[in-house]
Amino acid sequence: MTAQGYDVARVRADFPILATTVRGKRLAFLDTAASSQRPQAVIDAMAHYERTSHANVHRGVYELSQKATDAFEGARERIRRFLNAASVREIVFTRGTTESINLVAQSWGRRLGPGDEILITWMEHHANIVPWQMLCERTGAMLRVTPIDLRGELDVAAFEALLSPRTKLVAFTQISNSLGTVLPVERLLAAAKRVGALTLIDGAQAVAHQRIDVRALDCDFYVFSSHKLYGPTGLGVLYAREAVLADMPPWQGGGDMIRTVTFSGSTWTELPHRFEAGTPHISGAVGLATAIDYLESLGIDAVHAHEQRLLARATQALRAVPGLRIVGEAAHKAGVISFVLEDVHPHDLGTILDAEGVAVRTGHHCAMPVMDFFDVPATARASFGCYSDDADIDQLVTALGHAREVFG
Amino acid sequence: MDLKDLYRDVILDHNKRPRNFGKLEPCDSSADGNNPLCGDRLTITLRLDGDRIDDIRFEGKGCAISTASASLMTEAVKGLDRSAIQNLHAQVHHTLTDHGGALPPAELGKLAALAGVREYPARVKCASLCWHTLDAALAHVGAPDAASAASVSTE
Numbered sequence: 001m002t003a004q005g006y007d008v009a010r011v012r013a014d015f016p017i018l019a020t021t022v023r024g025k026r027l028a029f030l031d032t033a034a035s036s037q038r039p040q041a042v043i044d045a046m047a048h049y050e051r052t053s054h055a056n057v058h059r060g061v062y063e064l065s066q067k068a069t070d071a072f073e074g075a076r077e078r079i080r081r082f083l084n085a086a087s088v089r090e091i092v093f094t095r096g097t098t099e100s101i102n103l104v105a106q107s108w109g110r111r112l113g114p115g116d117e118i119l120i121t122w123m124e125h126h127a128n129i130v131p132w133q134m135l136c137e138r139t140g141a142m143l144r145v146t147p148i149d150l151r152g153e154l155d156v157a158a159f160e161a162l163l164s165p166r167t168k169l170v171a172f173t174q175i176s177n178s179l180g181t182v183l184p185v186e187r188l189l190a191a192a193k194r195v196g197a198l199t200l201i202d203g204a205q206a207v208a209h210q211r212i213d214v215r216a217l218d219c220d221f222y223v224f225s226s227h228k229l230y231g232p233t234g235l236g237v238l239y240a241r242e243a244v245l246a247d248m249p250p251w252q253g254g255g256d257m258i259r260t261v262t263f264s265g266s267t268w269t270e271l272p273h274r275f276e277a278g279t280p281h282i283s284g285a286v287g288l289a290t291a292i293d294y295l296e297s298l299g300i301d302a303v304h305a306h307e308q309r310l311l312a313r314a315t316q317a318l319r320a321v322p323g324l325r326i327v328g329e330a331a332h333k334a335g336v337i338s339f340v341l342e343d344v345h346p347h348d349l350g351t352i353l354d355a356e357g358v359a360v361r362t363g364h365h366c367a368m369p370v371m372d373f374f375d376v377p378a379t380a381r382a383s384f385g386c387y388s389d390d391a392d393i394d395q396l397v398t399a400l401g402h403a404r405e406v407f408g
Numbered sequence: 409m410d411l412k413d414l415y416r417d418v419i420l421d422h423n424k425r426p427r428n429f430g431k432l433e434p435c436d437s438s439a440d441g442n443n444p445l446c447g448d449r450l451t452i453t454l455r456l457d458g459d460r461i462d463d464i465r466f467e468g469k470g471c472a473i474s475t476a477s478a479s480l481m482t483e484a485v486k487g488l489d490r491s492a493i494q495n496l497h498a499q500v501h502h503t504l505t506d507h508g509g510a511l512p513p514a515e516l517g518k519l520a521a522l523a524g525v526r527e528y529p530a531r532v533k534c535a536s537l538c539w540h541t542l543d544a545a546l547a548h549v550g551a552p553d554a555a556s557a558a559s560v561s562t563e
Contacts, residue, residue, distance in 0.1 A: 344472075345470065345471035345472060346446075346471075347446050347448075347471040347473075347531070347534065348415075348471045348472045348473070351411075351414065351528060351530075351531060352411060352415075355411050362446075363445065363446060363447070364447055371447065377446070377447030377448070377449075377469055377470075378446060378447045406411060406415050406420075407415075407420065407472070
């Protein structure tokens, strides 16, 4: 079955890992929210770069170094176009979403002091909580947290009430990794702007599933990881509005980020390289650019529609499983379903599902405050990507029946 | 691999009806164990008669493997002295991690039911949490702050 001509069988054929078996069973990979798989095109592009173009970037005058630099900077331009950023000077390569947030906390955050506030939400990933806690400890600023309700919706009225002229930064996820909730981003951004706060969006769970336009959003920072966007691990992106980035001090010192170095002091190079000390993940950038090409060749809107259809189908199927409770039932969700099964601990569930070839994440999903709020030690979480299909959902439901038999 | 090797009847039974579940008050020592990665938590309280465990209870929340392992452990260590417990802990550890496939030694008794865990490396810490917590409780006996629980965390 396909939606609007979306041929999921053809998409699946692009991902070699989906043809492998697990414990002798067909692999039903339902953990894309933790890390997506890679299409052959990405694997090939990275291998091609290593075979034909590798040298260090921004250094040599020889042809190979220029080829590597072109590939790396070409990837930066590809990412700029993907996000619709105004300039490549606004695209900083990092190791991932976590490092992007830490960069902002450690560089931009230096200006904070007692009396200043940072506002986040209860459903943030630890990566969008802990760097701010550490920053507040260092500077005396205060961290405020917007509450959520039992459906997993953000309390927007509370968010607006927590904003004040003391709020210097508002940081929130676009899509909750543990609940699947899609946040009302435009409304939150508008409210933050009214008090003059800067805004950071954690797009880790969003970039591969819906169209992103940082100029239309008009946010100050947008962060995401390559490996949740069908690209390689070890690479992420910080988008920062140029006027904001230009005003930030460097955070890591070393090669590539300097203009001059003497023992009486050093000067910094231009944006974005000022924030990229050391040799970067060049083949990773090539892989990410190819992953973006791949996703856009499928059509982000088509992928979004496909995942929404799977979400509806899986939600309906899981609700019919006796003793199963879905954790997070917001009106507007992405392809992420957290759940618990009566009398079966999520870790036992994870092991039993694994024996049936079903890969789901079990645990706290790096969102311990969410687990505490719903009073569960952990949940099982199924999440979808462009290659997920009905058979994956059927295999999950059958395996859940098996778990009920074991613990019956 | 058969799931029945992991979730044997003894395990399922001890998960459903954990033995020695609860808290001893007063007690000679106690310890909290927690496994931050999975959220398993348990508290062990014990009374000593000289060097031997006179009585022991546990309570907490965890998966079937961690609950059954704690239940089986409390049954096995009652009446044992420290050196016998140390010996037993070493044998359990070996059984949980030995990939040679050797049969668990006969002294393990019902604890041998945990041998299936060795095929699931991610679950070894579920089964071993209670033993580390017992170690912490025993080490805590007679400590200046013995009134409060010791704590142990496995990663």
